[in-house]
Amino acid sequence: MGNESSTPVAEDVPPVTLYGRTVEAVADYIKKNNVKRVVVMTGAGISTSAGIPDFRSHDTGLYANLARLNLPYAEAVFDISYFRSNPRPFYELAHELYPGKYRPTVTHAFVSLLHKKGMLLKAFTQNIDCLEREAGVPGDKIVEAHGSFATQRCIDCGLEYPEDRMKEAIAIKEVPYCERTRCGGLVKPDIVFFGEALPESFHRNRGLPASADLAIVMGTSLTVQPFASLPSFVREETPRILINMERVGNLGSRPDDVVLLGDCDEGVRKLADALGWREELEELWESKNPNKSMQEKEETKPKDKQAELDEKIEELTRGIDKTLKLSEDHQKQFEKDFKERDDTGKLNVLGEPGPSITKTKKQEQDDTQVNDSGATKDDLSHVYPHKDVKSPEKSSL
Numbered sequence: 001m002g003n004e005s006s007t008p009v010a011e012d013v014p015p016v017t018l019y020g021r022t023v024e025a026v027a028d029y030i031k032k033n034n035v036k037r038v039v040v041m042t043g044a045g046i047s048t049s050a051g052i053p054d055f056r057s058h059d060t061g062l063y064a065n066l067a068r069l070n071l072p073y074a075e076a077v078f079d080i081s082y083f084r085s086n087p088r089p090f091y092e093l094a095h096e097l098y099p100g101k102y103r104p105t106v107t108h109a110f111v112s113l114l115h116k117k118g119m120l121l122k123a124f125t126q127n128i129d130c131l132e133r134e135a136g137v138p139g140d141k142i143v144e145a146h147g148s149f150a151t152q153r154c155i156d157c158g159l160e161y162p163e164d165r166m167k168e169a170i171a172i173k174e175v176p177y178c179e180r181t182r183c184g185g186l187v188k189p190d191i192v193f194f195g196e197a198l199p200e201s202f203h204r205n206r207g208l209p210a211s212a213d214l215a216i217v218m219g220t221s222l223t224v225q226p227f228a229s230l231p232s233f234v235r236e237e238t239p240r241i242l243i244n245m246e247r248v249g250n251l252g253s254r255p256d257d258v259v260l261l262g263d264c265d266e267g268v269r270k271l272a273d274a275l276g277w278r279e280e281l282e283e284l285w286e287s288k289n290p291n292k293s294m295q296e297k298e299e300t301k302p303k304d305k306q307a308e309l310d311e312k313i314e315e316l317t318r319g320i321d322k323t324l325k326l327s328e329d330h331q332k333q334f335e336k337d338f339k340e341r342d343d344t345g346k347l348n349v350l351g352e353p354g355p356s357i358t359k360t361k362k363q364e365q366d367d368t369q370v371n372d373s374g375a376t377k378d379d380l381s382h383v384y385p386h387k388d389v390k391s392p393e394k395s396s397l
């Protein structure tokens with residue numbers, strides 16, 4: 001759906017609500033109209049500057065790291081049926097991604113500032129990293145459309161599992177089991193896996209954008225449904241601002257759309273400048289700087305064998321990525337090498353889908369366009385039955 005950037009852009013049509021299609025006009029609108037129903041919609045792009053690997057993208061090396069665990073295919077790590085048979089790879093990944101390791105970005109701080117000013121109606125996020133929460137946005141103001149690490153439960157009986165025990169388990173990469181007598185089910189964070197339904201809170205709140213007085217869309221490629229349809233629920237005359245590396249969805253096609261292309265953190269700083277909130281924003285962000293001594297401790301810890309292995313694999317993966325960009329000859333050579341290595345079962349870095357989901361993956365690849373901004377064909381689009389916004393699908397196929 002990156003193709004939607006070809007949607008006619010209403011450059012010539014004068015805005016109705018704003019005085020212009022600029023950040024300054026949005027700031028002016030906010031200040032003069034007692035705006036307090038802001039809906040924010042975010043994706044992986046707002047967390048990349050926090051250092052969170054885009055774990056659904058093959059070229060970050062994270063999947064490669066998982067490959068040593070002999071996953072049948074990379075995405076199996078988020079496959080509920082695979083999880084039942086082997087939860088270890090997921091807990092390996094959870095160890096990498098678990099909240100507390102990363103600092104919220106200035107973009108997360110901006111969402112928090114909106115809340116602090118009593119202007120935030122709801123923050124919809126596709127991210128599972130809980131950085132909105134860590135930036136100070138209360139849980140009831142956030143809709144984690146793909147779930148999050150905030151809560152966890154038994155996958156069999158649904159009994160919630162205590163957070164402190166979960167933290168412990170993830171810290172030592174141990175698989176937690178249900179505490180109910182005679183259940184013994186696996187415990188999983190409430191992250192939406194392939195084959196699972198979206199959280200109820202998404203469905204309960206998905207109509208909210210229609211009552212927003214401003215929509216801010218940031219760091220998302222808007223390729224995954226039903227999340228991608230949220231901005232279209234915003235009323236026609238309500239300003240929508242896109243802060244993103246590229247145009248996405250139909251943002252920019254309405255007279256009161258403002259498109260701010262570039263880095264999210266830079267974008268929100270521009271908006272904060274225009275609003276006169278810059279100092280407050282930076283202060284709030286700084287206050288969310290986690291305990292530095294803990295980080296330093298982590299960094300100076302002597303490397304164990306596992307960490308060394310991780311590094312080596314990552315290095316190798318980077319090499320492979322580069323190889324892919326070289327000439328065809330090189331590429332052929334690489335493929336030859338790769339095949340050989342792949343036979344060992346240890347370096348299946350491309351994470352080809354296993355037979356069980358091949359068809360679904362293929363369909364989804366047709367449905368969702370891969371692009372640079374984070375969400376890719378590997379997003380959780382499989383699980384969503386709610387394809388209520390038309391995508392340029394394979395109608396001709």
Ligand SMILES: [Zn+2]
Pocket residue numbers: 154155156157158159178179180183184185
């Ligand atoms: Zn249970």
